[in-house]
Amino acid sequence: MLVKGQWHGKWHPVQQKDDAGRFIRQSSTFTQRLEQGAAEASGRFQLYVAYICPWATRTLIARTLLGLDAHIDIKVVDPVLSDFGWKFGQFPGGSAVDTMAENTMAVEYIHQLYTQSDREYTGRATVPVLWDTENNVIFNNESSQILRIFDEDLRPLHQSKLDLYPEALRSEIDAFNERIYHTFNNGVYRAGFASSQAAYQEAFNDVFTTLEKLEHHFTEQPYAVGRQLTESDIRLFVTLVRFDIAYYGLFKTNLKPIQAYPRLSEYLERLLQMEAFAKNTRVDHIKAGYYSVKALNPGGIVPVGPDLPWFRYLEAYQ
Numbered sequence: 001m002l003v004k005g006q007w008h009g010k011w012h013p014v015q016q017k018d019d020a021g022r023f024i025r026q027s028s029t030f031t032q033r034l035e036q037g038a039a040e041a042s043g044r045f046q047l048y049v050a051y052i053c054p055w056a057t058r059t060l061i062a063r064t065l066l067g068l069d070a071h072i073d074i075k076v077v078d079p080v081l082s083d084f085g086w087k088f089g090q091f092p093g094g095s096a097v098d099t100m101a102e103n104t105m106a107v108e109y110i111h112q113l114y115t116q117s118d119r120e121y122t123g124r125a126t127v128p129v130l131w132d133t134e135n136n137v138i139f140n141n142e143s144s145q146i147l148r149i150f151d152e153d154l155r156p157l158h159q160s161k162l163d164l165y166p167e168a169l170r171s172e173i174d175a176f177n178e179r180i181y182h183t184f185n186n187g188v189y190r191a192g193f194a195s196s197q198a199a200y201q202e203a204f205n206d207v208f209t210t211l212e213k214l215e216h217h218f219t220e221q222p223y224a225v226g227r228q229l230t231e232s233d234i235r236l237f238v239t240l241v242r243f244d245i246a247y248y249g250l251f252k253t254n255l256k257p258i259q260a261y262p263r264l265s266e267y268l269e270r271l272l273q274m275e276a277f278a279k280n281t282r283v284d285h286i287k288a289g290y291y292s293v294k295a296l297n298p299g300g301i302v303p304v305g306p307d308l309p310w311f312r313y314l315e316a317y318q
Contacts, residue, residue, distance in 0.1 A: 001124045005115045007084055029123060030138040031145055034153035042071040042157060045139065047146075048110060048129040050086060051093065051282035052079040052289030054185070054238035055143040056128040061234050062150045064276035066160045077110060077127065079289030085125050086110035093282055113138055144177075147231050164231040172225045176232045183210040185239050192251030192296065200252065208255050211264070218263035222270070233271060240268050241281055244306055246290040250297060259308065272313040279317040 001008060047063065049056035063072055078089040087109050088097045097108050107113060111125035117138040130146050132139040140146050151164040165173060183206035190203035214236075217224075224232035239247075244257045258264055271277045291302045 001085075001122075002111055002114060003122050005119045005121055007111060029121070030117065030129075030141045032139050033145065033149060041134075043073075044132065044134055045072050046131040046133055047072050047074045048077070048113065048127055048131060049074055050077045050079060050127045050289070051280070051285035053127055054242060055126075057238045057280055058143045058234050059128045059130075059146045059150070060280040061237070061276050062147050062164065062231070064280060065162055065164070065229075065234075065274075066150055066154070067158045068150055068154065071154075071157055079285040080292040081289070082109070084109050084111065086127055091285070091288070093285060144235075147234065151231065162229070164229070164234070166228070166230065169226050169228075169230060173230055173232050176225050177235055180210060180214075180232075180236055180239075183207065184214075185235060188239060188243070188247040188251050188253055191253050192247065204253060204255070207253050211256070211258075211261060215261045215263050218267045222267075237268070237271050237277060240264065241272075241277075242286055242290075244308060245283060245286050249303070250290050250293070257306075265309075269310050269313070272310050275317075278313045281314055282318065283311065283314065284318070 047059060049060055051057065051060075060074070063069060063074075075088070075095045076093060077086040078091040078094050080091070081087075088095055088107065090096075097106050109125070110127060110129065113129055113131065114121045114123075114125045116136065126141060128141065128143055128146060129138055130140045130149065131137075140149060148165060150158075187203050187207040187210065191200055191207060194200035194203055221227065223229055224236050240258055243253070244259060247253050248257050258268065272281070287302050291297050292300055294300070
């Protein structure tokens with residue numbers, strides 16, 4: 001991680017833990033939003049992402065859904081984390097070393113963006129990063145806020161008919177997001193990176209209690225909230241789609257795969273029939289990235305399977 005702008009030690013998946021061995025996630029630092037009327041300039045922002053990362057994939061899906069692909073370029077890091085964190089390289093579907101606009105600095109590691117933005121930055125250098133090309137600084141690195149920037153702040157630019165955070169459903173969306181974040185989105189990480197049996201069991205129970213509730217939910221509703229696509233679907237999807245590929249085995253959340261939940265499986269496939277969800281799901285990046293975590297898989301062996309029915313929706317985009 002960075003300490004006052006200097007990289008210290010080697011990258012490690014466990015950020016912080018409490019006295020009971022529970023995994024604690026770092027909060028985001030750069031949290032700007034756009035002022036009204038400031039969003040018309042196409043090309044102002046660049047998005048740095050990793051296809052392995054569910055939080056980054058949230059922003060990629062929203063970018064495509066809202067028609068921002070032509071206005072916001074992306075830079076994709078390798079899925080395999082280096083000793084110095086996220087790195088550009090040669091992995092298929094990734095980006096080469098980046099040269100920032102109006103800056104001769106070659107960006108090889110994401111942490112360089114953080115020290116470019118704050119020379120005294122202390123913390124982890126995470127993705128996604130929404131980069132302001134006008135000022136050569138990080139504008140925002142919190143995925144949930146970048147979703148709102150794309151949906152709300154950049155509406156004068158994309159003018160999409162789709163509203164991912166409709167006013168009439170906001171209280172329900174906020175409640176749904178809150179319910180699934182701790183127990184499922186972050187719950188799988190709490191299980192996988194737990195450093196005590198008790199912490200693991202607590203997280204494991206949260207994950208599968210939530211999956212049972214979601215299975216019941218989708219017997220009655222086609223979407224996460226209401227009867228339309230919202231940001232809650234994006235937030236749920238990114239964890240569901242990684243579950244059988246990575247979390248089930250590597251994170252020891254192995255009571256039941258998503259394929260054992262009929263309604264959740266139908267929901268997952270329904271979303272993957274939309275281009276925005278399918279084109280931004282890279283199974284090769286997901287598997288290579290998660291199984292490169294030495295703390296969980298010292299040998300670095302990437303499993304051949306599973307062979308899932310919904311892979312057919314990805315074929316046109318891989």
